[in-house]
Amino acid sequence: MKEILFYLFGVISAVLALLSVTSKNVIKGGVALLGSFISLGAVYFTVGAEFVGIIQVIVYGGAIIVLYLFALLTMDVKKIAEEKVRGSSAAAGAFLSILLMILLLLEASKIAGKVKPAVSGAKELALPLFFKYLLPFEIVSILLLVATIGAVAIARREE
């Protein structure tokens, strides 16, 4: 059952990812990307990495997609749809993707069967974060505070 779900969500994720880059309509592509991210989260769940799955859905499905859509809102979508894809950039992209795929497959074949799913649980991540790396972790929270102050100051300034 687990394996069926794993392959099912994996295929859905791959198909939606393909759809998101080939779709002419940018908004449709964005929504397909959202679906791809969520089903990727489901893939993590099926292999026992619940925490990574939840983070995947929250961060990618929530924050990053919203960021994409906001960025798209500021652009002229019709103009982008009319633009022709240049052959040279498509070739360069294809070359880099194939290179990346070969590298990933080579490395993945080396570590196949050696993966420890327990490492990706919430407890294993929380222990070092809240004990060994407590102080750096707390300092990062001040960084977020600074970002908030900055966002408020910059946004309110224009009123």
Added chain:
Amino acid sequence: MNVNFLAAIMILALTGAFLPVINRLFRISGIMGALISSVGYVISAFLVLISDSGRSLLNSFFTTDDVTRLIGFLILVASWMTMLVVYWVTQRDKFVNELIGSLMIATAGALLLISAENFVSLVIAMELMTMPTYLMVLFAFDERSFEAGVKYFFNGALAVGTMLFGISLLYGMTGEFSFAALVQNLFKDPLVALAGVFILAGFGFKLTAFPFHFWGPDVYDGTCPGVAALLTGISKSAAFIALMRVVYEALPVISGKFAFIFALIAAVTMTVGNLLALAQKRVSRILAYSSVAHAGYTLIAFAALSVPVSITGILYHSAAYVFMKTAAFLSFAVFLYVWGARTMDDYKGLGKREPLLGALFLIFLFSLAGVPPMAGFISKVFVFTAAVDAGMTWLALLGLLNSAFSVAYYIWIAKQMYLEEPVIESPINNPFDKKFIVIPLAVMAVFLVVLGIWLGPVVDASTVYASKVGL
């Protein structure tokens, strides 16, 4: 890390974080805001001074040694004075409390950075120091500050990305982040050298060392001068101390190999900085390029890393630099606010109009040029001695030549201020409390002179540190 030092950092960061909130709730005046943040500064300076006693915790991330205490105290004082001047020159701005809050948090980051003994805490402290300044550079909200802000942001992101790449290589080889563990586990290897190059390049961006110096003057010139004071003085000095810890504590295996690279970078950086400074018409750009040149002087001491006096050189130049560069930019900020003076021509006769401020500005310029009895002189003596001791006489000679050369543009400002007739008829701002703004600048001048005469504290701290790292 000592609990008192940690408390000092927490109080500083919390005061900075709560300042905008207090302002939103109670609509405080500029003087009130300066008072509240001064209380934060005084408490944390006191805590830094007593941080040699008390318990310590989380020792694998931060350390509190003599260097931390000394440079931390000097940074706190310089930042406090910066805060007072910045409050004064931007008092009409609605968002001045956000600016000051960011300044205090950036200072807290600088205090963490000078005590970082682990690459995780180093990167995080460096980000805590840099992140508020991204906001501060944008603060003037005109065309030039937008350009400066975007340039600064992307260069900062590139710097930390480069550094993280180098650190990840080290982590991949040893599985360790802390300097003490790295020193035991690292060995001579091309990959270690590559990691070292990436980490040094990241620092190079922060220090505006030669191949990475181009963004510096644009940013320092484009933003408001109070912020430039923080960027050039305080954050650069803290970055120098962090680089010192990396070079002497984490990577001594390969840093010997880097001596010649440091020497080359130092030679080119100071020459380029001084040559370009001479070609400028705007005083802020002169100060910005002289800051590039001063990064070169400190790198001379890094090039001489095999001899103990190099540590004295690094420490002394960082300590002197905190005050002289910060104070020079602050004086420029005050002149800009009161008289609207930007270019060399505007500075004509300003020394006669503002005798006290002009004299203080002259002290800072002379200290930058290396005139005794200011600290800028004695720090250069230590730096050049280190180069000669390490057998790099050519570098010391080049440094001497450069400092003689740099006197030209400092003297040029002085000449404009005192020997020419005034061109600006009336001040554009003439607040009633103008005479008080001399006080923070005078405090910095006193620190410069005291550091130039009383060598004890810095030399003692560097001796202790040198024996700690085994030199």
